Amino acid sequence: MDISAVNALPYEDFVNMFGNVVERCPIVAAAVWSRRPFENFKAVETAIHEFIDELPESGKEGILRCHPDLAGRDLHSGTLTRESQEEQARAGMHALTSAEASRLAQLNRDYKERFGFPFVICARMSDKETILLRLTERSQHEPHVERSRGIEEVKKICHLRLQGLLRTDAANKL
Amino acid sequence: MDISAVNALPYEDFVNMFGNVVERCPIVAAAVWSRRPFENFKAVETAIHEFIDELPESGKEGILRCHPDLAGRDLHSGTLTRESQEEQARAGMHALTSAEASRLAQLNRDYKERFGFPFVICARMSDKETILLRLTERSQHEPHVERSRGIEEVKKICHLRLQGLLRTDAANKL
Numbered sequence: 001m002d003i004s005a006v007n008a009l010p011y012e013d014f015v016n017m018f019g020n021v022v023e024r025c026p027i028v029a030a031a032v033w034s035r036r037p038f039e040n041f042k043a044v045e046t047a048i049h050e051f052i053d054e055l056p057e058s059g060k061e062g063i064l065r066c067h068p069d070l071a072g073r074d075l076h077s078g079t080l081t082r083e084s085q086e087e088q089a090r091a092g093m094h095a096l097t098s099a100e101a102s103r104l105a106q107l108n109r110d111y112k113e114r115f116g117f118p119f120v121i122c123a124r125m126s127d128k129e130t131i132l133l134r135l136t137e138r139s140q141h142e143p144h145v146e147r148s149r150g151i152e153e154v155k156k157i158c159h160l161r162l163q164g165l166l167r168t169d170a171a172n173k174l
Numbered sequence: 175m176d177i178s179a180v181n182a183l184p185y186e187d188f189v190n191m192f193g194n195v196v197e198r199c200p201i202v203a204a205a206v207w208s209r210r211p212f213e214n215f216k217a218v219e220t221a222i223h224e225f226i227d228e229l230p231e232s233g234k235e236g237i238l239r240c241h242p243d244l245a246g247r248d249l250h251s252g253t254l255t256r257e258s259q260e261e262q263a264r265a266g267m268h269a270l271t272s273a274e275a276s277r278l279a280q281l282n283r284d285y286k287e288r289f290g291f292p293f294v295i296c297a298r299m300s301d302k303e304t305i306l307l308r309l310t311e312r313s314q315h316e317p318h319v320e321r322s323r324g325i326e327e328v329k330k331i332c333h334l335r336l337q338g339l340l341r342t343d344a345a346n347k348l
Contacts, residue, residue, distance in 0.1 A: 011291065031236030033235075033290070051233065056228055062202070065205075116185060
């Protein structure tokens, strides 16, 4: 699909296609549709970033709270979105030892207790050892630092999901 | 459930409970959780209104675009949210004559073509005759007027969904 085809999509098809590039936040794609026509795929991504950056701090926290825990109850109950399911599987979240699973669950609980939102990391760029390390490190951050860091990870996840959707020569320009 | 119980909810439970008071926009509930503790249920609603009102215009259009068409393809394919399903059924959207269904589909198409978002109306406060009348009238509005009008309807829908969730003496104060 090239950018002129994307620009021609009615909002319903655009939201169906891009509605989960930010996890469980179809409002983001639904909002950036207003910015058509896009010059290229990078412009779609830029519009998404700008929409997120203009949200009040509570809205950024809201985006983070729409993300599931890594190796959390949604993974175990099969209620992850398709995208999260694939990403968590690639990062080895399905194949934790019992000790790793316990440690991750405890770290997730502590993190959420401290910050009021879940630990978000671009799992496809990581593996279980790195995830445990980053979670331990990032738990020490100040809340406003960690909110920004979480949003950076949301943007990395979004980037890879956009690339996955577009999978064309044009998408390589992202 | 009283307001102290609501204030004690972890964000995950809060989002599970209130995540669809604005259709397919769990980010709204996820964001207003930051505003705890709430003095009463009215304060929850006020926080939701303030979050919506502070969104850029594209974000308000984004909220409207997360709503399904009345008697549209989601109704026919059974993919409406539970809340929308009930609301559309109460407004008689399941029981249109063939002529009414054709007329509504054409009006919905024209409306979306003109405004770039769907016709949103609080169906539970309406019936099929009124819906057809309002849709015809509102199609004549200027786009910015109609965007505001759609958001007013989103807030009415939200109000009734909140009342439905709370169904306690306290909720009657909403």
